[in-house]
Amino acid sequence: NAGVTQTPKFRILKIGQSMTLQCAQDMNHNYMYWYRQDPGMGLKLIYYSVGAGITDKGEVPNGYNVSRSTTEDFPLRLELAAPSQTSVYFCASREDTYEQYFGPGTRLTVT
Amino acid sequence: EDQVTQSPEALRLQEGESSSLNCSYTVSGLRGLFWYRQDPGKGPEFLFTLYSAGEEKEKERLKATLTKKESFLHITAPKPEDSTTYLCAVWEYGNKLVFGAGTILRVKS
Known part of the structure; x- marks a missing residue:
């Protein structure tokens, strides 16, 4: 199993551009999460999903959108990128137990 | 208001020098507390x-304990490969x- 995979690993965006961060898992987990991690701060939840077709906002959803059309994939969309969205983004998934399994992250810079 | 506070922010140890990391939480109905490590x-x-006060878990040189207000991650005789960032997380509800x-x-070393 590859576990949780994320693409791209690095990206530089200009202010106002849009992009989609990809996340996929091959563990057949129903629950999937998107976090951002800024220096000296804990992981902040952006959006999460409890299954295909069901998503909900986390702590910091503004400026982001998600969709969950399949169990495996949970893309995160950034519209009109802003410098405040410069961060490292992590995707995670879990089964019914609460241990979350994380991907390797996407480092995004908005200039 | 911070719900989860970890201390210290940074810790330097000599190889073999045991110590503990702290995770204190203010959630009212703890359903689980998790420890992670994160390499750069x-x-x-x-x-x-x-999951409950009094519970302990061990893995190699690490031992995690839980009380009603905090958790400790004890590191016994650490080695350089234990160098990393240790994260604590709590599950309150939902x-x-x-x-x-x-x-x-x-x-x-």
Whole structure:
């Protein structure tokens, strides 16, 4: 199993551009999460999903959108990128137990 | 108001010098507390889950304990490969974890 995979690993965006961060898992987990991690701060939840077709906002959803059309994939969309969205983004998934399994992250810079 | 606070922010140890990291939480109905390690440039890696006060879990040189207000991660005779950032997270309700900011551990040989 590859576990949780994320693409791209690095990206530089200009202010106002849009992009989609990809996340996929091959563990057949129903629950999937998107976090951002800024220096000296804990992981902040952006959006999460409890299954295909069901998503909900986390702590910091503004400026982001998600969709969950399949169990495996949970893309995160950034519209009109802003410098405040410069961060490292992590995707995670879990089964019914609460241990979350994380991907390797996407480092995004908005200039 | 911070729900999860980790201390210290950073810790330097000599190889073999045992110590403890602290994770204090203010959630009212704790359903689970989790410890992760995160190496530079990588995603967090799961270590332990603790569900009730008095519970303990061990893995190699690490032992996690839980009280009603805090958790400790005890590191016995650490080695340089234990150098990483240790993250604590709590599950209060629903489907969400709340993470602390982490403790950066450096073990020098």
